Amino acid sequence: MSSIPVEFDPTHISSESSPDAQMYHAELSSKDPMQSVLQDNPEIYFVPPKRSREWGEWEFKPGSYYDTTIGSKHAYWKKEDLPKATKDIKRLRSDMLKWGYCKIENALSDHQVAMIRQRVLDQAEGERLAGIAQKTPSGQNINCCVNKGRCFEGLIEQHPSVVQGGGLVEQLVTEALGPNWICTSLIASISLQGGVPQALHQDQDIALDSRSPLTINILTPITDIDETNGGTLVIPGSHLILSAAVRNQNPVGKLPPAINIDARAGTMIITDGRLLHSTGVNHTDSPRIVMLNGMQHPLLRQQENWMLSVRPEVLKRASPKLLQRMGYQATNAAQTNEGHGFGARGSVEEAAGSTVGFRLAADRGEYQRVGELGPNSTKQELNANFTLRDVVSKARASGQSAPVGIGGAKINP
Secondary structure, eight states, rough: OOOOGGOOOOHHHHHHHOOOGTTTHHHOOOOTTTTHHHHGGGOOOOOOSSSGGGGGGOOOTTSEEEEOGGGGGGGTTSOEEEEEOOOOHHHHHHHHHHHSSSETTSSSSSHHHHHHHHHHHHHHHHHHHHTTOOEEEEEEEEEOOOSSSSSHHHHHHOOOTTTTTHOOOOOOOOHHHHHHHEEEEEEEEEEEEEOEEEEEEEEOOOOOOOOSOEEEEEEEEESOSSSBBTOOEEEEHHHHHHHHHHHOOOOOOOOOEEEEEOOOOOOOEEEESOOEEEEOOBBBOOOOOOOOOEEEEETTTOSHHHHSSSHHHHHHOHHHHHHHHHOOOBBBBBOOBBBBBTTTTOOTTTTEEEEEHHHHHHHHTOOOOOOOOTTTTHHHHHHOHHHHHHHHHHHHHTTTOOOSSSOOOOOOO
16 A cells, blocks of 8 residues: 655645745735835725625715815826826827826717616616615626627727727727737726725736736716716826836835826726726715726636536536636636626635536526616516526525625616
């Protein structure tokens, strides 16, 4: 009978794997640049409440990063030539490079804006009536929009029938990410009065010392945005400051103040994934609607598409560890399914991020996706056996929170 060499014994491996002995320990355990950001800029430290019952209890603190205004009114920024809405591609390129964002003027026509706005409001109300609305700290999200209206299909591919400035948008994104970039998601973000702001963050959470972005976001206001209704908060130029600090292994130092982006409905705001940003606070009684369209370098995904290629019998017998390795555990920003997994960490057996239930339902021919809904949907349509509802119920039964399907307030347009 052969014995397993001692070098393969877990106890021996552990004894030889102190933090100081591990490869890349310093790099992987580093909390920079955000640790340095918060040390040098305590006014931007904010931990949003995690539980829905706490969302209405957060305290607005004057002087915090979210207590600000638009660039043209801000004492620090008003003399700077910050991005302005324009169709001039040279100016748009310059703004992206220097400030980390640019504004494409009238990328959507008034008609295109109205079409999307009505579809968003109808879908939000339909999902609320169906009991599957994703309530968020700031309001409500509509996820997987591609299933919920032809206008959203056009928004993803920048089709001229939905985005009259689509060609210009695609050129700029291609220059930033290279050819064949992919869309990671399309979400309608609805911010309601008094909602909780996000903590300032970067969407690109890998290769933070990169000299060009690996991710790009397009924010499309469907309502005018400014400091009164929670226009997106940004620190202009922070993409360069943070990347240089990581690259040179230096402290970030004192950052400039955040501002609210102001833009008319139909503007498309392209942001560098390394830019510090967050959702602002809506102080008005009208919903603020912004379409969030994420793009990334095409190599930032699994080589094998395990979501489709794994045989049903393999999936049924797969251990929790195997499921996690194949990507069936969502994280906050990756591999969510119809919004399920938003807020998850991607860890083994984390019910709030488990997506295997959707695939198993598909294998049985029973996967019912949420499609177009609205205030005039029938009871049968609203009470359909959506797989999302079943997956979320099981996650809750396990004692883990799942942010989808908890209702939401009626939105007054």
